Amino acid sequence: MPDEVRLDDPTPEPSPRRRRPRTQSRSAATRHVSSLRRSQRRLVGEEHPTPPPLDEGHTGPEPAIRTDDAADAASGTRARLRAALLRPGRGQILAAVILFIVGVAGAMQIRINTTDDTYASARREDLIQLLDGLSAESRRLEGEIAQLEQTRRNLQSGADTQRVARSEAERHLTELAILAGTAPAEGRGIRMRIADPKAAVDAGVLLDAVEEMRDAGAEVIEVNNTIRVVASTWFSSGAQGLVIDGKAVNRPITMEVIGDPHSLEEAARFRGGIVSEITGPKIGGQVQIEPADRVVIESLHAPRENQYARPAPPPPTPR
Amino acid sequence: MIPLLGLLAGIVLGIVLEPSIPQVLQPYLPIAIVAAMDALFGAFRAYLEGTFTDRVFVVSFISNVLIAAAIVYVGDQIGVGAQLATAVVVVLGIRIFTNAAAIRRALFHA
Numbered sequence: 001m002p003d004e005v006r007l008d009d010p011t012p013e014p015s016p017r018r019r020r021p022r023t024q025s026r027s028a029a030t031r032h033v034s035s036l037r038r039s040q041r042r043l044v045g046e047e048h049p050t051p052p053p054l055d056e057g058h059t060g061p062e063p064a065i066r067t068d069d070a071a072d073a074a075s076g077t078r079a080r081l082r083a084a085l086l087r088p089g090r091g092q093i094l095a096a097v098i099l100f101i102v103g104v105a106g107a108m109q110i111r112i113n114t115t116d117d118t119y120a121s122a123r124r125e126d127l128i129q130l131l132d133g134l135s136a137e138s139r140r141l142e143g144e145i146a147q148l149e150q151t152r153r154n155l156q157s158g159a160d161t162q163r164v165a166r167s168e169a170e171r172h173l174t175e176l177a178i179l180a181g182t183a184p185a186e187g188r189g190i191r192m193r194i195a196d197p198k199a200a201v202d203a204g205v206l207l208d209a210v211e212e213m214r215d216a217g218a219e220v221i222e223v224n225n226t227i228r229v230v231a232s233t234w235f236s237s238g239a240q241g242l243v244i245d246g247k248a249v250n251r252p253i254t255m256e257v258i259g260d261p262h263s264l265e266e267a268a269r270f271r272g273g274i275v276s277e278i279t280g281p282k283i284g285g286q287v288q289i290e291p292a293d294r295v296v297i298e299s300l301h302a303p304r305e306n307q308y309a310r311p312a313p314p315p316p317t318p319r
Numbered sequence: 320m321i322p323l324l325g326l327l328a329g330i331v332l333g334i335v336l337e338p339s340i341p342q343v344l345q346p347y348l349p350i351a352i353v354a355a356m357d358a359l360f361g362a363f364r365a366y367l368e369g370t371f372t373d374r375v376f377v378v379s380f381i382s383n384v385l386i387a388a389a390i391v392y393v394g395d396q397i398g399v400g401a402q403l404a405t406a407v408v409v410v411l412g413i414r415i416f417t418n419a420a421a422i423r424r425a426l427f428h429a
Contacts, residue, residue, distance in 0.1 A: 095325070100325040102329065103333060107329070108333050
């Protein structure tokens with residue numbers, strides 16, 4: 001029966017026990033012929049997609065048998081389903097076992113998919129891509145860290161430089177303040193007491209004494225514990241007696257000098273120096289010099305505001 | 320009836336016992352499940368058409384699952400795992416739809 005060929009035949013599980021008793025009666029030759037017919041139809045291109053009702057016109061010269069077959073198949077399907085519900089067989093047990101396995105696997109997979117982290121089941125390429133992205137990101141962040149650390153170092157060294165400059169400036173300021181006489185000072189030095197019974201020590205002698213002290217490295221000089229001798233100090237002797245910076249100088253005159261005591265004393269005592277001048281017959285005074293480890297000078301010089309002089313911009317640095 | 324009960328029991332057991340498979344096999348489980356679904360649909364279709372055989376069913380089920388997993392495994396080894404997995408899923412999906420259409424035709428004649 002060549003018309004028995006069904007076109008929607010691609011059953012995934014072709015069974016050895018095929019279909020009706022009628023189909024089983026087909027001989028190998030008939031099957032061969034039918035398959036040849038099928039390929040012929042396919043080549044000619046008149047084959048319709050699959051639905052069985054449509055292929056009636058092509059294949060069935062015996063419509064009675066075909067309708068009978070279709071009805072038979074339909075009723076067979078129903079009957080099989082009914083029979084399966086009523087009398088389960090070995091196949092159903094097997095199917096149950098396999099469905100059981102599929103159910104377990106499906107539940108497992110769903111659980112893995114929902115609860116597990118995304119990386120456990122990811123493929124190697126995806127993981128590599130993720131890793132690439134992460135390492136690129138971390139490289140970028142490391143660069144940023146290095147940059148920020150560099151910035152921090154710069155700021156720190158800037159702050160250090162500023163602190164050093166400030167302490168330097170402060171040191172400079174105290175030096176200048178001592179030099180200008182606006183700050184009290186202390187240190188090793190000498191006390192020189194000039195007894196002058198004839199009141200013959202005049203401004204010139206005193207200026208000589210100050211010059212000698214400065215030559216010997218005196219850093220701070222004070223007269224009579226009240227007058228600070230600075231760069232602008234002036235000396236005069238007139239009718240009202242000895243005057244330094246507008247202040248009268250009482251006798252005996254005491255000079256306190258900060259500097260190297262030995263040098264200062266030598267500078268005062270050398271032949272033809274200040275001591276011999278004062279103790280000479282012309283003045284007839286006495287000089288008493290005592291070195292001291294700690295000479296404190298607390299009198300201050302009141303600086304005058306400069307009326308004309310202004311700081312000039314520094315000259316351009318030579319290249 | 321019994322197969323449905325088996326499926327339900329499997330799902331319940333899978334949810335309750337939370338079994339786990341080795342890490343190595345985890346990427347192939349989804350593909351295996353799709354292949355198993357294909358085999359199940361094919362078996363149901365064959366059953367409705369009267370051509371069902373338990374031996375063929377078991378053999379086709381196991382071979383489908385193993386071949387699908389093996390294809391993806393080979394793909395992973397040669398660097399086209401993701402693409403081959405997609406290909407397997409597409410082919411199996413087409414087969415599942417074809418089988419579903421046949422089942423629908425056998426059940427409802429439409």
